[in-house]
Amino acid sequence: MKSVTLKDVAKAAGVSYATVSRALSGSHQIGSDTRERIIKLCDEMGYTTNYVARSMVTKRTGLIGLVVPSIDNQFMSELAYYAEMSARGHGYNIMLCNSGPDLKQEKTVVKLLLSRQVDGILIVPQSPKTYENIRAFTDQVPTVFLSENLRDQPQSYVAVDNSRGTYIGTKYLYELGHRDILYFGRRHTATHQLRAEGYIRACQELELTPRFFNSELSRSSITGGYQLAKELFAKPIDYTAIFASTDSNALGVLKAADDARIDIPGRLSLIGFDNISSTALPRIELTTVEQPKRDMAIQAVDMLRDKIENGTQGYVHQILMPTLIKRSTCRNLNEA
Amino acid sequence: MKSVTLKDVAKAAGVSYATVSRALSGSHQIGSDTRERIIKLCDEMGYTTNYVARSMVTKRTGLIGLVVPSIDNQFMSELAYYAEMSARGHGYNIMLCNSGPDLKQEKTVVKLLLSRQVDGILIVPQSPKTYENIRAFTDQVPTVFLSENLRDQPQSYVAVDNSRGTYIGTKYLYELGHRDILYFGRRHTATHQLRAEGYIRACQELELTPRFFNSELSRSSITGGYQLAKELFAKPIDYTAIFASTDSNALGVLKAADDARIDIPGRLSLIGFDNISSTALPRIELTTVEQPKRDMAIQAVDMLRDKIENGTQGYVHQILMPTLIKRSTCRNLNEA
DNA sequence: GAAAAGGTCGCAAACGTTTACAGGATGGCC
DNA sequence: GGCCATCCTGTAAACGTTTGCGACCTTTTC
Numbered sequence: 001m002k003s004v005t006l007k008d009v010a011k012a013a014g015v016s017y018a019t020v021s022r023a024l025s026g027s028h029q030i031g032s033d034t035r036e037r038i039i040k041l042c043d044e045m046g047y048t049t050n051y052v053a054r055s056m057v058t059k060r061t062g063l064i065g066l067v068v069p070s071i072d073n074q075f076m077s078e079l080a081y082y083a084e085m086s087a088r089g090h091g092y093n094i095m096l097c098n099s100g101p102d103l104k105q106e107k108t109v110v111k112l113l114l115s116r117q118v119d120g121i122l123i124v125p126q127s128p129k130t131y132e133n134i135r136a137f138t139d140q141v142p143t144v145f146l147s148e149n150l151r152d153q154p155q156s157y158v159a160v161d162n163s164r165g166t167y168i169g170t171k172y173l174y175e176l177g178h179r180d181i182l183y184f185g186r187r188h189t190a191t192h193q194l195r196a197e198g199y200i201r202a203c204q205e206l207e208l209t210p211r212f213f214n215s216e217l218s219r220s221s222i223t224g225g226y227q228l229a230k231e232l233f234a235k236p237i238d239y240t241a242i243f244a245s246t247d248s249n250a251l252g253v254l255k256a257a258d259d260a261r262i263d264i265p266g267r268l269s270l271i272g273f274d275n276i277s278s279t280a281l282p283r284i285e286l287t288t289v290e291q292p293k294r295d296m297a298i299q300a301v302d303m304l305r306d307k308i309e310n311g312t313q314g315y316v317h318q319i320l321m322p323t324l325i326k327r328s329t330c331r332n333l334n335e336a
Numbered sequence: 337m338k339s340v341t342l343k344d345v346a347k348a349a350g351v352s353y354a355t356v357s358r359a360l361s362g363s364h365q366i367g368s369d370t371r372e373r374i375i376k377l378c379d380e381m382g383y384t385t386n387y388v389a390r391s392m393v394t395k396r397t398g399l400i401g402l403v404v405p406s407i408d409n410q411f412m413s414e415l416a417y418y419a420e421m422s423a424r425g426h427g428y429n430i431m432l433c434n435s436g437p438d439l440k441q442e443k444t445v446v447k448l449l450l451s452r453q454v455d456g457i458l459i460v461p462q463s464p465k466t467y468e469n470i471r472a473f474t475d476q477v478p479t480v481f482l483s484e485n486l487r488d489q490p491q492s493y494v495a496v497d498n499s500r501g502t503y504i505g506t507k508y509l510y511e512l513g514h515r516d517i518l519y520f521g522r523r524h525t526a527t528h529q530l531r532a533e534g535y536i537r538a539c540q541e542l543e544l545t546p547r548f549f550n551s552e553l554s555r556s557s558i559t560g561g562y563q564l565a566k567e568l569f570a571k572p573i574d575y576t577a578i579f580a581s582t583d584s585n586a587l588g589v590l591k592a593a594d595d596a597r598i599d600i601p602g603r604l605s606l607i608g609f610d611n612i613s614s615t616a617l618p619r620i621e622l623t624t625v626e627q628p629k630r631d632m633a634i635q636a637v638d639m640l641r642d643k644i645e646n647g648t649q650g651y652v653h654q655i656l657m658p659t660l661i662k663r664s665t666c667r668n669l670n671e672a
Numbered sequence: 673g674a675a676a677a678g679g680t681c682g683c684a685a686a687c688g689t690t691t692a693c694a695g696g697a698t699g700g701c702c
Numbered sequence: 703g704g705c706c707a708t709c710c711t712g713t714a715a716a717c718g719t720t721t722g723c724g725a726c727c728t729t730t731t732c
């Protein structure tokens with residue numbers, strides 16, 4: 001239980017513990033013979049450096065706080081995977097916090113992370129209000145926002161080009177012969193405004209009339225999409241394709257369509273956004289717009305590292321390109 | 337950037353910093369008037385206690401290391417969600433590490449976690465070899481294994497009753513009229529041996545002959561199950577139901593069946609194990625055996641807390657009950 | 673009214689490192 | 703042989719807390 005300290009191996013080696021510290025840190029201020037002797041001794045005695053003591057003096061913990069609304073969400077867990085791998089590769093460890101659905105908890109965990117002396121924070125915001133919610137802390141520690149566009153907010157973030165995502169998606173539908181495309185889902189966060197905008201822009205170029213079906217859908221869940229789609233399918237269907245603002249919503253649409261015996265893609269084409277892993281499942285095979293989660297995570301930690309290690313100030317926005325993933329839920333109307 | 341310390345507020349309050357520390361810690365060794373004055377002052381000055389300094393003297397970090405093969409896996413991310421929530425509710429934070437597929441990395445992260453001075457480790461092992469892989473560390477820090485049965489190993493763990501899970505699953509199939517049930521998938525870890533045993537036990541009671549189809553499937557992935565199932569469906573089908581050792585495998589079977597135009601559940605019934613969230617998706621609706629992930633996570637952190645806070649020694653095994661989730665992939669043969 | 677008891681608070685040590693500074697030894701150079 | 707530079711190592715301070723101990727003051731008790 002009692003772990004061995006620098007002092008212990010110093011005594012065993014017959015040197016001061018400063019020397020041991022130097023041997024381990026790879027300082028060149030030490031004879032190579034003693035260095036090797038000490039390193040071997042550390043190995044034998046099972047010494048591992050105590051990070052908290054080190055942090056005490058270096059004032060750096062090598063910790064990155066990762067706060068996500070909830071890690072049991074495919075999108076976030078993928079992000080978390082790549083973020084952790086990348087961070088650890090650069091000598092950082094991840095402290096994970098779920099911020100849940102309410103702002104109070106989000107604020108609490110961020111405060112907690114500060115107490116923990118993390119070197120930086122990576123946060124995927126739970127709502128548009130997140131920004132002002134944690135405003136008081138973001139200037140105390142390097143912070144980068146993940147996956148949400150903050151638009152004109154003075155914050156650093158990395159996100160996909162959401163507008164372009166819906167743009168290429170509706171263009172694809174157009175190429176397939178669709179002329180009546182319904183946009184389904186959320187619109188009231190910055191990200192979703194952009195997605196709606198991309199759709200509108202494509203419609204204008206293609207001389208289509210944009211059409212929306214949405215309510216105050218606060219979270220992009222399958223059940224939320226399902227209930228909303230049930231309302232939708234109670235009315236006559238005078239469109240040939242649905243662009244869902246989110247894969248989760250699309251999955252809900254799929255379920256409601258199956259309930260209503262509406263054939264997808266036979267009668268109705270469907271396209272989503274995010275490319276969460278469920279979309280690739282057999283019998284689902286949802287056509288969707290991919291967010292490059294791996295790149296996003298890696299770039300986010302790079303951005304954060306830059307702030308931490310180089311003290312880079314200012315707000316940088318990293319926008320990544322989305323790609324279209326063609327699967328089986330869109331029908332080509334040109335082929336009779 | 338420069339955060340305010342105990343000393344700062346002590347100076348402002350005109351007391352020694354020991355007094356401030358006591359005011360915050362809720363010690364009764366202090367006048368209630370000064371306590372309130374100090375607490376208000378701390379609030380105004382924005383003081384938050386520095387956990388690393390505290391850890392230095394208390395020799396407790398309030399950190400729990402969570403190591404999972406990979407967090408971008410539905411089963412583990414659900415586990416992680418509940419573990420983090422529960423841990424934080426008890427004053428602990430989670431340090432997340434992916435151990436990846438190879439043992440070397442697993443060992444590395446555990447060592448790292450020790451260096452980080454975590455109070456305890458929660459680990460879902462990546463393979464049966466994990467136990468001996470990290471044996472050297474598990475007696476240096478409280479450790480509990482999650483989701484994997486270690487059987488006679490001297491380690492604490494929480495897991496479902498895997499044997500009972502397959503037992504109730506095959507009994508269910510029997511009740512539905514199935515007499516030829518094929519067990520599909522992994523068998524070579526302790527957990528999967530138990531699952532196979534439960535199946536065999538049920539077969540014996542019901543006077544069925546157990547039948548297996550599996551190879552050296554090392555990981556329970558969808559694609560692994562898919563490829564294996566392709567082999568299977570190349571041969572004649574002389575059974576009416578498949579019990580897949582894992583939901584992921586079951587999903588692979590589903591895909592292969594669709595490819596081969598084998599109707600599920602019309603021609604073949606299918607049941608899985610784990611109840612990962614994908615199984616509830618529209619068009620999938622896989623009947624499966626649920627691992628109570630929430631309870632498992634909560635019990636695991638409780639167990640760990642007991643070891644940490646009470647210094648409880650010895651190895652305790654917590655076995656939770658699985659439940660059957662009836663969905664749409666099993667056909668009732670009794671109904672003509 | 674004095675002693676005991678109890679309540680508040682300050683002093684200082686300790687936790688395990690890193691690192692600036694100083695000191696000692698060694699070697700080279702003239 | 704003396705001096706300087708170089709190389710190596712030790713000393714000690716510092717990081718921000720917690721906490722045992724002792725000191726002081728107030729109150730109680732006989």
